[in-house]
Amino acid sequence: MIKGRVLFDAPMRKFTSIKVGGPADSLLFPTNVEELRKVVRYATRKDIPFLILGRGTNLVIRDKGIRGWVISLTQGMKRVQMEGEIVEAEAGLSLQRLVQFTIQKGLTGFEPFFGIPGTVGGGLAMNAGAWGAELKDLLLSITLMKEDGEVVERSRGRLNFSYRSLTLPSSWIILKGRFQLRRGKKEEILERVKSYSEMRKRTQPLDYHSAGSIFKNPEEGPAGKWIEEAGLKGFRMGQAMISDLHANFIINLGKATAEQVINLMEWVEKRIYEETGISLEREVRVVGE
Numbered sequence: 001m002i003k004g005r006v007l008f009d010a011p012m013r014k015f016t017s018i019k020v021g022g023p024a025d026s027l028l029f030p031t032n033v034e035e036l037r038k039v040v041r042y043a044t045r046k047d048i049p050f051l052i053l054g055r056g057t058n059l060v061i062r063d064k065g066i067r068g069w070v071i072s073l074t075q076g077m078k079r080v081q082m083e084g085e086i087v088e089a090e091a092g093l094s095l096q097r098l099v100q101f102t103i104q105k106g107l108t109g110f111e112p113f114f115g116i117p118g119t120v121g122g123g124l125a126m127n128a129g130a131w132g133a134e135l136k137d138l139l140l141s142i143t144l145m146k147e148d149g150e151v152v153e154r155s156r157g158r159l160n161f162s163y164r165s166l167t168l169p170s171s172w173i174i175l176k177g178r179f180q181l182r183r184g185k186k187e188e189i190l191e192r193v194k195s196y197s198e199m200r201k202r203t204q205p206l207d208y209h210s211a212g213s214i215f216k217n218p219e220e221g222p223a224g225k226w227i228e229e230a231g232l233k234g235f236r237m238g239q240a241m242i243s244d245l246h247a248n249f250i251i252n253l254g255k256a257t258a259e260q261v262i263n264l265m266e267w268v269e270k271r272i273y274e275e276t277g278i279s280l281e282r283e284v285r286v287v288g289e
């Protein structure tokens, strides 16, 4: 059906940053919109459930894996182009490549996102953000594919973004985003990128496999602060551990299972609720069986 790669019983731990997760029945890499359309139409017709995978940097996939198809856009759908101060990037492009592209072109706006791993598609689906900025802030429109293969463009005003979330029908796929940037001075852009990057290195356990922040920050303050104050830093379940450096990160010490990661998440939720009355909401998405 497609020229792109197809893997069967694909071990999903290899495709997620926290390195846990069992096999997906099939992992498909369509290389362009036409191939993606064929895949999506076939899956819809045959009632095959599918999940779009970016770089798996916000996902915990359960140990028995995923029944159905996982579709990745990272093999072909990653073009980026610019027209004046508007940049259009395909969903499979890494967010880092997009940030670097805009820096090279002397455009400002994307600096706070330097260091956020993942794809443009995943970043939009999660409304990724850092240091007070969110991807939606720069967005003009998103192009989407519906489950019947129809492609539509939606301007930002018609999209339902919130903190670390974009609400879309579950089978819609983000194909690309158009962003409005501004001309800037390259030295100043690089200076800002450097300081964001240093803050990240100082505060995040980047030497370990993780899925980034596990919980959203509640209104009452950063989730990491509550977890740290409850004395939970360094707590382990098997090979999954609450980072000593950043209490909102669970790190994989090497051979963690999804079960250990999820048990640790549930335990943190329970402890924080008991001690503070705060119900932590998950930022990472747990999928599979």
Ligand SMILES: Cc1cc2nc3c(=O)[nH]c(=O)nc-3n(C[C@H](O)[C@H](O)[C@H](O)COP(=O)(O)OP(=O)(O)OC[C@H]3O[C@@H](n4cnc5c(N)ncnc54)[C@H](O)[C@@H]3O)c2cc1C
Residues within 6 Å of the ligand: 017, 051, 052, 053, 054, 055, 056, 057, 058, 059, 073, 091, 115, 116, 117, 118, 119, 120, 121, 122, 123, 124, 125, 126, 127, 128, 129, 130, 164, 172, 173, 174, 175, 204, 206, 210, 211, 212, 213, 285
């Ligand atoms: C070390 C580290 C640091 C991080 N720092 C930050 C940070 O500062 N700020 C932040 O916001 N996040 C951060 N994250 C989390 C993560 O990188 C972001 O959420 C990122 O945007 C996810 O992108 P992804 O491509 O990996 O998506 P995935 O994890 O693969 O997918 C996430 C969700 O998006 C959906 N999705 C992906 N692509 C598409 C598409 N094309 N169409 C429709 N749905 C799609 C998936 O189905 C899934 O539900 C960090 C993670 C790590 C590991």
